[in-house]
Amino acid sequence: MRALISDVCGPLGKRVAERLLAAGYEVTGLASPEEADRAPEGVRTGPWPKTPGRFGRRLARVSLVVIPDFATPPEEPEQAAADIAGLIAAADKAGVARIVLVNSAAVYDPVALQSATVDENGPFVSAQTADPLARAAIALERALSDLSEDAQATVLRCLPVLSRDCPAARAAIRDMWRTGQPQAGLGRLHPVDVDELADMVLAAAERPGAAGLAFNLAGPVAVGADSAAAECQRLGKMLLDDTDTTIRVRPVYPEVPPVLNTARAVQVLGFRPRKRVWVNFAEILQEVIRRDRDGGLLPPVRSSLPPALTAVEAGxxxxxxxxxxxxxxxxxxxxxxxxxxxxxxxxxxxxxxxxxxxxxxxxxxxxxxxxxxxxxxxxxxxxxxxxxxxxxxxxxxxxxxxxxxxxxxxxxxxxxxxxxxxxxxxxxxxxxxxxxxxxxxxxxxxxxxxxxxxxxxxxxxxxxxxxxxxxxxxxxxxxxxxxxxxxxxxxxxxxxxxxxxxxxxxxxxxxxxxRSETWRLPPLSQDNEMLGAQERQRRETLRNRAVMQMTSxxxxxxxxxxxxxxxxxxxxxxxxxxxxxxxxxxxxxxxxxxxxxxxxxxxxxxxxxxxxx
The missing domain is CATH 3.40.50.720 (NAD(P)-binding Rossmann-like Domain)
Structure with a gap:
């Protein structure tokens, strides 16, 4: 089995590549020469063709094409959409059996995204919208609608993913941490974790029932934009100040309804999101602070944790x-x-x-x-x-x-x-x-x-x-x-x-x-049943205390x-x-x-x- 992935060095693309390699695929990825060294081990890379749609032998014997580019909005979405449309047409011509497109939820009406819970049937944004990301997202799905009968396509729609290795996510979290203000125009956030999204890309590629369908994917809970900004500020204080214990417990923020209805993905793809947005915020802000320390924007610290745990905490x-x-x-x-x-x-x-x-x-x-x-x-x-x-x-x-x-x-x-x-x-x-x-x-x-x-x-x-x-x-x-x-x-x-x-x-x-090595401790007396209740309790308490003094x-x-x-x-x-x-x-x-x-x-x-x- 062979697969081709566009943006194979991006936060989502590299994770999809790792999963496909583990599933036995030969993986080819599209990446610029400057990015190629960041591709996962075992992936062959090549640049986008200078002439749109001319992919040559790279699509030979390919059975699966994955397009993860719009999991995080490109800087020039309409140009990216044009290049991807050329890839879709070339894949159809080469006889590719399955195409999985990860698209932006910007295809939906922005008013509905701010005030309602949207399912895969819309409402959709107008084709005359002034938003270039929305126009590009519409163009991508139109390109899929022109596929021949032999090609099957699946669309996964999501709001921008959260990942510590995603520059856009780091920038958004940094802004909320620094300013205490939510992103302009956002009332609710309902992102999906990048690893859980990568799992669903594989499910969409392998499950027969996913062909020809679109799926909404989002995390287990949505949060209000004001709550997100307040949490980023709290996390920033906690990560920079180890003396103020009052900020160590996350407050209860107001509940908000979900932005995207993911019921279809749950039923067909087995989607079970587990990672809550609060964990994503903490991981990304840790990475932001680490980079600021490395860049001299924040004073360096000496971790009190041992080296292995320090590395894990820093990602x-x-x-x-x-x-x-x-x-x-x-x-x-x-x-x-x-x-x-x-x-x-x-x-x-x-x-x-x-x-x-x-x-x-x-x-x-x-x-x-x-x-x-x-x-x-x-x-x-x-x-x-x-x-x-x-x-x-x-x-x-x-x-x-x-x-x-x-x-x-x-x-x-x-x-x-x-x-x-x-x-x-x-x-x-x-x-x-x-x-x-x-x-x-x-x-x-x-x-x-x-x-x-x-x-x-x-x-x-x-x-x-x-x-x-x-x-x-x-x-x-x-x-x-x-x-x-x-x-x-x-x-x-x-x-x-x-x-x-x-x-x-x-x-x-x-x-x-x-602590699990209880064989180190003296056994309870063989005649334990002959002891009084208080003496038995005293001995058990001493034994339990000894266990707790052992190392975790x-x-x-x-x-x-x-x-x-x-x-x-x-x-x-x-x-x-x-x-x-x-x-x-x-x-x-x-x-x-x-x-x-x-x-x-x-x-x-x-x-x-x-x-x-």
Missing amino acids: QTPLAGKHVVVTEAATPATRELVSLLLRLGAHLHVVTRPEDAAALQARFGDFEKAGKLDLLHGDIALMGDVRRIAGQLCQTPGQIDLLFNTVLRLHDTREETAEGHERSVAANLLGQLLLTDLLAGPLQAAQDALVVNVVNNSYADCPVDPDDLESRIVYAPLMAMGRAQAALMMCGFVLSGMTEGSGIRVATLVPRAE PRDVASHIADLAVQGPEVVRNGGFFVMEGQDNPVPHVLDQEIAERLWQRCLALADATPDAT
Whole structure:
């Protein structure tokens, strides 16, 4: 399947391109030479033809054309409409099956847009209107009406979209923030979020029932223009003043009726807008303030947040274009880590067991559909699965920038895998070491790759015995897990020495205790039923207090992600980190002789396992 997108570097066009690429399309985009480097990875770009309508081979075998230009009004709308009309005619002549046009709601009567709720049947603006945007929007839909019977078209009508990477949206929010006045001529605002609009472009392209129809698209609520201006001023004060707590709660603004009726889109396209306009205002104003600080218009600030959360708050994506592997996301902290890495722009590959996959798909399904998240199904405790997963990663993407070894499993009883390894050491140690070893090629291909062993601090009380690595003599759950974690740390130190100068850095991070790790706490008494009600309540209260004093999953995840966004001057090869900063590990993991024996022993155990594939 092939698709062509006009304005592929615009706020909506690039998001549509990413979704089409994830759906398996070959995507070609129209962009000027100055904009071409901003196109999503995997999109072939070319300029608009000098002669209108002459697109040549760019429309060959194209089945879908998407025209997102009018999601944000062009500077010269009538000229843009003329160029797009030429594209529509050329697409029809080339046999394109489906055209999706994102058009401006300026086709509707402006009086109705200010005073009523408008559905797809109008009322429409007069063709003799003095508004150039309205004339251009009318011309675009007329061009679609001239299509042959073989071509199908869908029109999505919306008010200007809201997005932090849209210059027009930033300008409008900046004006309301600076002046406290609404935009001239506006009584109500009912915009749509750009990501939700991009999802509907894909739905319009793929759903048979959408052909030949027009749809209104807008956010879940409309707001009055005066309320919008007041909220922008409140947000600006809150973002610039961290002492006035009276402005931290958004007031209740008067409700206003919707501008656009979206019932048809709900029924046919499955449109379910979730993002409210208040969130869009906050995101855009954050970007405006960040740009003003970068430009010297506002004084710089030093964020009190850790680096990863600072980047997320600023809408920055320092991991864009980087491929990151996480060996497991089965705990609250590691699932928060997945969320943070995705928001930082990473292309994420997560190893997951079948029992954990459903929770990840439920939470991060949108990222998976957009091609930003790959779930690698398998068990890190099975060396055959590890080899299969490593083979997949060596082929696609072929380059790994970051590898987070995050497995933390506690087994109450000693069990062995089908391959004959004790489960705790297989998951916490052997599988992760084998995967790291097998990914040496992709890691070196990145030229400055980072491997982070995330180690539970139970390692400190568990010296390693290389001769009884799999607890065959005595098995205690916490001791077995702690030994595996200590061995992972020691093997990491050995690996950092082996990779010196190779372009691969190996670091170790020991987070603080996470609130979900209730196994750290002393269990309630076995004879709890024999205690009085007050004593039971006292003990439970002490236990709950201890849980609340532990670290939140979000804080643990942010400190792990910090290593991903900090450079080699901070995260050096062989570095050891705890959440408060850099520190020294306990002495028993620094025994070089035992560490080297462990490394050889672990690889021998992993390599001795027959390949399950």
